[in-house]
Amino acid sequence: NAGVTQTPKFRILKIGQSMTLQCTQDMNHNYMYWYRQDPGMGLKLIYYSVGAGITDKGEVPNGYNVSRSTTEDFPLRLELAAPSQTSVYFCASSSGTGGYNEQFFGPGTRLTVL
Amino acid sequence: AQSVSQHNHHVILSEAASLELGCNYSYGGTVNLFWYVQYPGQHLQLLLKYFSGDPLVKGIKGFEAEFIKSKFSFNLRKPSVQWSDTAEYFCAVNDRGSTLGRLYFGRGTQLTVWP
Numbered sequence: 189n190a191g192v193t194q195t196p197k198f199r200i201l202k203i204g205q206s207m208t209l210q211c212t213q214d215m216n217h218n219y220m221y222w223y224r225q226d227p228g229m230g231l232k233l234i235y236y237s238v239g240a241g242i243t244d245k246g247e248v249p250n251g252y253n254v255s256r257s258t259t260e261d262f263p264l265r266l267e268l269a270a271p272s273q274t275s276v277y278f279c280a281s282s283s284g285t286g287g288y289n290e291q292f293f294g295p296g297t298r299l300t301v302l
Numbered sequence: 303a304q305s306v307s308q309h310n311h312h313v314i315l316s317e318a319a320s321l322e323l324g325c326n327y328s329y330g331g332t333v334n335l336f337w338y339v340q341y342p343g344q345h346l347q348l349l350l351k352y353f354s355g356d357p358l359v360k361g362i363k364g365f366e367a368e369f370i371k372s373k374f375s376f377n378l379r380k381p382s383v384q385w386s387d388t389a390e391y392f393c394a395v396n397d398r399g400s401t402l403g404r405l406y407f408g409r410g411t412q413l414t415v416w417p
Contacts, residue, residue: 192345219403230306230392230407238402246404278346282403288334288353289403293346 190214192294194279200300201269209264209297211279219282220262221291222246222254224275231278237262269301304329308393308408315383316416323378323411325393332398335376336405337367341389349391352376353398363387385417 195210213220218239223231233246237256251273253265262281266273277297282289309324327333337349350361357369367378376393393408 221404223407228311228409230308230394230409231405232407233404236402236404280346288398290348290351291403291405293338295345 192279192281192292194277194294194297196297197295198298200302201266202302203269203271205269206265206267207269207299209266209277209279209299211262211264211294212260213262213279213281213292213294214260215281215283215292216259217281217283217292218259219289219291220256221280221282222252222262222264223278223280224248224273225278225296226275234264234277266299271301273299274301275299304333304395304397304406306393306395306406306408308391308411310411311409312412312414314414314416317385318382319415321378321380321383321387321413323391323393323413325376325378325408326374327376327393327395327406328374329395329397333395334398335367335369336394336396337361337365337376337378338392338394338407339389340392340410346392349378383413383415385415387413388415389413 192213221236222234235254237243279294280291282291307326335352338346339349352359360366392410394405
């Protein structure tokens with residue numbers, strides 16, 4: 189049981205390039221989330237999904253897109269990378285509904301845009 | 303929207319010292335409260351959580367936290383820290399009535415423990 193896995197661990201992009209951050213969970217969780225963590229700041233929600241085929245925006249969605257074609261996978265897409273997207277990105281998942289369910293986090297992807 | 307404040311950005315302690323990290327939140331409704339820990343190079347892990355009942359909750363590795371509703375606080379404590387407690391600690395809340403369970407995080411407190 190690997191939990192939540194993310195790839196890649198590190199990535200450097202040039203301004204305007206695109207990339208996809210991968211996230212996979214093997215716990216059969218319906219809820220999945222993407223957060224970004226900027227230095228000295230807490231995690232902020234980018235996008236979330238409550239099940240396959242259902243996604244919605246979080247607090248800071250601009251510049252990102254997501255899809256959820258399967259329960260296991262929740263990739264995050266950056267279309268035109270900008271320096272403001274330099275951050276650490278965390279994927280998380282939880283079971284059930286509501287606030288009583290623990291969120292399990294992946295190891296993160298450290299992205300630098302130059 | 304909810305907000306979470308962690309007043310200590312960086313705490314430095316010697317081993318065996320006592321620890322208290324402050325966390326305050328602002329929200330008019332009923333919340334669930336969490337402390338997450340991120341050890342160097344690792345992902346966030348749940349340290350402890352409060353949903354209801356006894357406001358003093360115990361978590362892993364000897365940590366505990368006390369929910370004081372009147373002060374909107376959920377401070378984290380440990381009587382005697384160890385070098386291995388060096389990590390970043392995040393307080394988080396969510397709306398108990400929300401089906402999404404979205405977490406609102408504080409900015410984190412970096413704890414450094416010297417042996």
